[in-house]
Amino acid sequence: NRFTHKKFGNRGMSLEEDLNETNEYYRSTGRCVIHKKPTPIQVVHVDYPKRSAAKITEAYFKQASTTDYNGIYRGRYVDFEAKETRNKTSFPLQNIHPHQAEHMRDVVKHGGISFLIIRFSAVNETYLYDASYFHWWYFEQHKRKSIPKSDIETYGSFLMEGYTPRLDYLATIDKIYF
Amino acid sequence: NRFTHKKFGNRGMSLEEDLNETNEYYRSTGRCVIHKKPTPIQVVHVDYPKRSAAKITEAYFKQASTTDYNGIYRGRYVDFEAKETRNKTSFPLQNIHPHQAEHMRDVVKHGGISFLIIRFSAVNETYLYDASYFHWWYFEQHKRKSIPKSDIETYGSFLMEGYTPRLDYLATIDKIYF
Numbered sequence: 001n002r003f004t005h006k007k008f009g010n011r012g013m014s015l016e017e018d019l020n021e022t023n024e025y026y027r028s029t030g031r032c033v034i035h036k037k038p039t040p041i042q043v044v045h046v047d048y049p050k051r052s053a054a055k056i057t058e059a060y061f062k063q064a065s066t067t068d069y070n071g072i073y074r075g076r077y078v079d080f081e082a083k084e085t086r087n088k089t090s091f092p093l094q095n096i097h098p099h100q101a102e103h104m105r106d107v108v109k110h111g112g113i114s115f116l117i118i119r120f121s122a123v124n125e126t127y128l129y130d131a132s133y134f135h136w137w138y139f140e141q142h143k144r145k146s147i148p149k150s151d152i153e154t155y156g157s158f159l160m161e162g163y164t165p166r167l168d169y170l171a172t173i174d175k176i177y178f
Numbered sequence: 179n180r181f182t183h184k185k186f187g188n189r190g191m192s193l194e195e196d197l198n199e200t201n202e203y204y205r206s207t208g209r210c211v212i213h214k215k216p217t218p219i220q221v222v223h224v225d226y227p228k229r230s231a232a233k234i235t236e237a238y239f240k241q242a243s244t245t246d247y248n249g250i251y252r253g254r255y256v257d258f259e260a261k262e263t264r265n266k267t268s269f270p271l272q273n274i275h276p277h278q279a280e281h282m283r284d285v286v287k288h289g290g291i292s293f294l295i296i297r298f299s300a301v302n303e304t305y306l307y308d309a310s311y312f313h314w315w316y317f318e319q320h321k322r323k324s325i326p327k328s329d330i331e332t333y334g335s336f337l338m339e340g341y342t343p344r345l346d347y348l349a350t351i352d353k354i355y356f
């Protein structure tokens with residue numbers, strides 16, 4: 001079943017869990033300050049019971065206008081989106097909302113570091129893929145609706161999984177951006 | 179009534195609304211990319227009705243572990259917390275959660291720009307107050323539980339209110355941090 005698959009197939013951890021643990025390790029060891037932003041939620045109704053916490057009884061998930069993660073590393077602004085896909089041969093561009101793509105483009109314009117972290121979950125391979133390559137596929141070409149995995153393998157950086165941290169993406173940032 | 183008071187007393191806008199409109203103006207004119215982070219919410223139960231959007235039916239507000247706003251300006255990481263107080267003579271330190279104070283301290287360590295934007299709503303005065311001054315009151319001294327308004331007036335920067343943008347805090351950042 002799904003649980004067994006996840007547990008023993010790839011150690012039961014989603015990309016988001018891997019990144020959150022990695023970021024907590026980085027933060028506690030003083031390497032960087034990078035956090036996941038909370039999921040944007042539209043709150044419609046809140047109950048205020050006596051003697052207990054406010055309870056939200058009606059709310060809806062909203063489309064994020066920026067990316068999942070941002071923060072500071074070695075004095076630089078870092079901003080990225082993390083995505084898993086079950087596709088085996090390509091990363092569908094529709095996984096990224098136009099506002100998010102524009103946000104990443106703007107971050108680069110202002111001198112920040114921006115990239116995608118893409119996991120192909122069927123083969124459990126994770127890559128860091130710079131925003132400028134992504135930008136070309138998303139904004140410049142109009143033929144394909146997905147990025148070939150081979151392009152991500154060639155121009156991206158494979159992120160080896162480890163124990164602590166689980167995904168040492170700062171080592172890759174060191175190589176690519178400094 | 180409250181509506182009338184807010185509408186004509188200080189143009190009906192909270193500090194958060196002023197900052198969100200300011201940031202949208204800055205973003206759309208290419209000045210910086212700074213956003214408010216979504217409010218952290220613990221989702222407990224979600225209904226998935228057929229043919230309509232997922233509806234959250236039980237959720238709770240969580241304590242934020244970081245600040246309200248962050249982003250990039252002139253290549254620098256910028257991170258701040260915005261707070262309104264009805265106090266007339268001081269800013270109570272308990273308005274800031276320890277995790278938030280530690281977060282601001284860490285941002286400065288990593289080379290970022292960090293500050294509070296404090297509005298004294300009774301007199302409608304808004305100040306930008308650097309994290310290092312705040313740090314002293316929060317972590318170094320143990321006598322007072324609040325920062326005297328006179329200190330914020332002396333070491334902070336008064337933010338004039340305008341029309342577009344409503345609170346031109348980047349002009350103050352230019353003066354203080356560049």
Ligand SMILES: [Mg+2]
Nearest residue numbers: 068081082083
């Ligand atoms: Mg994501």
Ligand SMILES: [Mg+2]
Nearest residue numbers: 246259260261
């Ligand atoms: Mg606030």
